[in-house]
Amino acid sequence: MTVTQDEKEPEMTVTSTPIEQVPPLDRGEAATLAAVENARMVELMRSLRPGEWSKATDCPAWDVRAMASHVLGGMEAFATLPQFIHQMRAAKKAAGDGPFIDGMTAVQVRDRTHLTPEEVVERLAEVGPRVARSRQRVPALFRRMPMKEEVGGVEETWRMGYLLDVILTRDTWMHRVDIARATGHTLELTPGHDGRLIADVVAEWARRHGRPFTLTLEGPAGGVFTSGVGGEAIAFDAVEFCRILSGRGAGTGLLTQEVPF
Numbered sequence: 001m002t003v004t005q006d007e008k009e010p011e012m013t014v015t016s017t018p019i020e021q022v023p024p025l026d027r028g029e030a031a032t033l034a035a036v037e038n039a040r041m042v043e044l045m046r047s048l049r050p051g052e053w054s055k056a057t058d059c060p061a062w063d064v065r066a067m068a069s070h071v072l073g074g075m076e077a078f079a080t081l082p083q084f085i086h087q088m089r090a091a092k093k094a095a096g097d098g099p100f101i102d103g104m105t106a107v108q109v110r111d112r113t114h115l116t117p118e119e120v121v122e123r124l125a126e127v128g129p130r131v132a133r134s135r136q137r138v139p140a141l142f143r144r145m146p147m148k149e150e151v152g153g154v155e156e157t158w159r160m161g162y163l164l165d166v167i168l169t170r171d172t173w174m175h176r177v178d179i180a181r182a183t184g185h186t187l188e189l190t191p192g193h194d195g196r197l198i199a200d201v202v203a204e205w206a207r208r209h210g211r212p213f214t215l216t217l218e219g220p221a222g223g224v225f226t227s228g229v230g231g232e233a234i235a236f237d238a239v240e241f242c243r244i245l246s247g248r249g250a251g252t253g254l255l256t257q258e259v260p261f
Contacts, residue, residue, distance in 0.1 A: 016214075019227040022203040029196075030165035031136035036193050037172050038128030041071060044176055045121045047185055053117050055182040058248045064179055066109045068120050071175050073108025074168060075124070078138075079131040099150060135164045152258040166200065167260060173197055174246055174261045177239055187239070194221035198238050201259055205245060209257040217241055 025033070045068055053065040062070065077087045087107055094110075095103025112120065143161035150156070158167075173194070180187035189195075202215060202225050212228025217238035232254050236244075244251040245259040 016224045016226050017199075019203055019206045019225050022199050022225070024203070025165055025200055027136055027161075027165060030169065031132050033193065033197060034135060034169045034172075035129055035132035037169050037176070037197075038075065038124070038132055040188055040193075041172055041176050042121065042125045042128055043188075044179060044185060045117075045124060048117070048179075048183060050117070052183040052185075057178045057182045058243075059178060062109070064182055065117065065120075067175050067178060068117075068124070069109045069112040069115070070105050071172055072112060072120055072124050072127070073105075074171060075127045075131045077104075077108070078135055078164070078168070079127050101149065135168070138164055149260065151260050170197065170201070170261045174242065174248075177243065178248075189219060189221040189239070191221060194238075195223065197221075198242060199223065199225070201242055201245065205254075205257055205259050208259065209254055211254060213254055215241075 048064070053063070053068075055064045057064060057067050059067060073087070076083050078084060087104060090107040090111075091100060091104035093103070094106045095101075115123070138160075143159065143164065145160040146157050147160060147163065148155055149158055177187060179185070198217065198221050202217070206213070206225075206227050212231030213226070214231065214233045215225045216233075216235040217223055217225070218235065219238045222238035234254065236255075240249060241255075242259075242261070243249045244255050245257070246261040247258060
């Protein structure tokens with residue numbers, strides 16, 4: 001996996017940022033990040049050669065083809081109400097006694113096995129900009145709806161707005177990382193986009209463990225983040241830091257604290 005920095009954006013100045021100064025994502029910023037991330041996923045998928053669609057990924061059950069189908073299904077679920085209802089109903093049946101999210105992702109992949117790689121890319125390109133806008137317009141009542149998810153073996157209650165504004169974009173971003181790693185393609189990283197997503201991950205990670213730290217994240221999407229006095233001093237590549245928190249790598253100390261993607 002090769003990492004490049006967009007020459008159009010200035011390189012991030014490495015300064016120490018107290019974690020409380022990292023603002024939460026508001027709805028408008030979340031929509032902008034989603035649109036950019038969806039477009040970058042399309043660009044990466046368009047660059048793949050035919051043989052690369054069958055490459056294994058860091059998600060053992062999925063090759064690149066299945067992962068792309070999941071990403072497409074996740075976008076299409078929130079693009080139209082009929083598709084959302086279909087996936088919710090089918091996921092409950094597919095999950096059985098297992099986690100609902102496993103049923104949902106299985107349905108997303110299964111429903112798109114008939115598509116060619118070219119059709120997957122075409123549909124990603126069509127739905128990506130549209131779903132970024134539609135997620136921003138979801139009514140407040142729906143955004144406040146609770147949902148149950150498991151993080152690190154512990155069941156949590158999320159609000160639907162957290163899923164819409166944060167998790168869906170993180171999920172696409174992490175799968176873009178997965179696909180770049182699987183195929184050896186360039187992973188585009190910039191401070192303004194990827195750096196903002198990663199800073200939001202760091203802020204949530206800090207809230208979840210509540211311990212002091214100094215965290216140095218390397219690369220074009222990195223930075224230095226601090227909380228409290230003393231604590232662990234951690235230095236990692238920014239992308240690898242996120243992979244560890246997502247469960248794709250092994251961490252020690254504060255890096256055992258998972259963050260949902």
